[in-house]
Amino acid sequence: MKIAIVGAGFTGLSASFELLKKGHEVFIFEKDSGPGGLAVGFRIKEWGWSLEKHYHHWFSNDYEVVNLAREINYKILKKRPKTSVYVDNKIYQLDSPINVLTFPKLSFVDRIKMAGTIGFLRINPFWKPLEKIKTDEFLLTTMGKNAYKKIWEPQLKNKFGDFAKDISLAWFWARIKKRTPNLMYPYGGFLSFAESLVKECKKKGGKFFFNTKVEEIRGGDKSVKIKYKMVNGKPALPAGRSSMINFDKVIVTLPSFSFIKITPDLPKEYKDKLLSLKGLGAINLVLRLKNQFLKDGTYWLSICDQESPITAIVEHTNFMDKKNYNNEHIIYLGNYLPFDHTYMKMDKDELLKIYDPFLKKINPNYQLSIINSQLFKVPFAQPIIPVNYSRIVPPFETPLKNIYLANIQQVYPWDRGTNYAVELGQKVAELIIKES
Numbered sequence: 001m002k003i004a005i006v007g008a009g010f011t012g013l014s015a016s017f018e019l020l021k022k023g024h025e026v027f028i029f030e031k032d033s034g035p036g037g038l039a040v041g042f043r044i045k046e047w048g049w050s051l052e053k054h055y056h057h058w059f060s061n062d063y064e065v066v067n068l069a070r071e072i073n074y075k076i077l078k079k080r081p082k083t084s085v086y087v088d089n090k091i092y093q094l095d096s097p098i099n100v101l102t103f104p105k106l107s108f109v110d111r112i113k114m115a116g117t118i119g120f121l122r123i124n125p126f127w128k129p130l131e132k133i134k135t136d137e138f139l140l141t142t143m144g145k146n147a148y149k150k151i152w153e154p155q156l157k158n159k160f161g162d163f164a165k166d167i168s169l170a171w172f173w174a175r176i177k178k179r180t181p182n183l184m185y186p187y188g189g190f191l192s193f194a195e196s197l198v199k200e201c202k203k204k205g206g207k208f209f210f211n212t213k214v215e216e217i218r219g220g221d222k223s224v225k226i227k228y229k230m231v232n233g234k235p236a237l238p239a240g241r242s243s244m245i246n247f248d249k250v251i252v253t254l255p256s257f258s259f260i261k262i263t264p265d266l267p268k269e270y271k272d273k274l275l276s277l278k279g280l281g282a283i284n285l286v287l288r289l290k291n292q293f294l295k296d297g298t299y300w301l302s303i304c305d306q307e308s309p310i311t312a313i314v315e316h317t318n319f320m321d322k323k324n325y326n327n328e329h330i331i332y333l334g335n336y337l338p339f340d341h342t343y344m345k346m347d348k349d350e351l352l353k354i355y356d357p358f359l360k361k362i363n364p365n366y367q368l369s370i371i372n373s374q375l376f377k378v379p380f381a382q383p384i385i386p387v388n389y390s391r392i393v394p395p396f397e398t399p400l401k402n403i404y405l406a407n408i409q410q411v412y413p414w415d416r417g418t419n420y421a422v423e424l425g426q427k428v429a430e431l432i433i434k435e436s
């Protein structure tokens with residue numbers, strides 16, 4: 001079969017790889033100049049490795065993506081970096097049962113209740129009964145007001161804003177259940193890993209068209225028409241080729257609102273259902289520094305302070321060796337926000353001005369150490385998972401025959417990630433293979 005895949009993020013790459021293994025003819029359209037999607041990286045000429053635009057790592061139980069890396073002989077690194085919380089203007093390591101039981105900002109009773117709640121979620125294998133419960137109500141009841149208000153409410157509110165009260169316990173369960181102290185990272189960065197997948201797909205006959213935006217998908221009973229346009233002025237398809245190609249099947253890996261925009265024949269009822277699924281964008285200000293920012297060696301710092309303008313500070317070089325980045329220290333200042341939020345309209349200097357007083361509380365002299373900064377924004381990065389999400393997750397099949405949707409909003413009960421993008425790609429490929 002002749003199959004088009006729209007998007008060369010990890011869902012598109014893994015679906016392509018599976019379909020190519022079965023001998024299908026696969027065309028991959030990607031509007032950006034390279035693969036990786038939300039996990040895409042960039043390179044600086046002084047660096048040996050690429051760096052993600054938004055912080056990325058794998059948990060050691062992210063088996064789908066790790067197995068895919070192994071299948072193509074891609075090297076993976078495993079480390080145990082430090083994860084901490086910022087509470088009452090101080091950093092506390094909080095990434096083991098001992099840390100929880102000795103956490104000085106809570107009474108002994110509160111610590112026991114918090115440890116009991118986390119322990120229950122970790123050992124409980126059943127997410128289904130939890131999905132009808134709201135996270136905030138459950139945590140308040142089980143661990144009590146003190147632990148909830150000090151640690152968890154600020155994190156939920158910083159991450160989800162106005163949606164914090166809607167989040168299902170199934171989402172929180174997944175976050176606790178999947179967390180491993182050891183983290184993994186593809187040698188050379190996620191961009192290098194994505195490029196290796198492209199190479200493997202090309203070896204099997206995959207045809208990649210970068211800088212090529214799909215503008216319209218029209219479904220027919222027997223075939224699907226794709227209209228595309230070259231972007232950035234770089235020709236991606238051979239000259240003289242028509243801007244419309246017919247395929248037997250198309251897999252779309254874009255967020256739902258983008259899928260709707262380019263697929264005009266979708267029925268209104270289906271479009272409304274997709275549009276009722278909510279999500280947040282992400283913004284990351286990356287600072288390249290001469291000196292370490294989080295001096296205690298913390299890699300991941302969750303900010304438990306509702307006044308903070310930042311959701312998390314991630315010091316990548318407290319996880320991966322700084323020698324891969326010309327001995328620079330790299331921090332991400334991350335936020336999840338609706339795309340119409342004022343921060344989303346700001347440039348990097350305007351944003352740093354807002355973040356600055358907060359950053360100075362942690363490291364008063366960091367400004368002197370800045371080499372450079374870069375700002376990255378994406379409109380859709382984190383689905384909102386309300387109660388009973390299983391009832392509204394869209395299936396791969398769409399009302400238009402031969403057009404399939406496989407995107408970040410179908411990852412459930414686990415929280416979105418490249419591991420689940422790989423799994424999604426494999427599953428949608430499997431469905432198409434079965435049907436062919």
Ligand SMILES: Cc1cc2nc3c(=O)[nH]c(=O)nc-3n(C[C@H](O)[C@H](O)[C@H](O)COP(=O)(O)OP(=O)(O)OC[C@H]3O[C@@H](n4cnc5c(N)ncnc54)[C@H](O)[C@@H]3O)c2cc1C
Nearest residue numbers: 007009010011031037038054056057213214381417418421
């Ligand atoms: C801030 C942040 C932190 C994250 N942290 C982690 C982490 O630590 N670990 C982890 O594993 N995951 C993490 N993730 C999640 C992970 O990046 C995503 O779950 C995963 O990359 C989604 O892959 P995808 O292929 O489904 O979608 P996408 O990556 O969104 O791929 C869709 C692709 O389609 C392309 N496209 C869009 N429109 C068109 C068009 N019209 N024509 C052609 N191409 C088009 C896009 O350019 C993109 O490449 C994080 C994400 C963010 C934003």
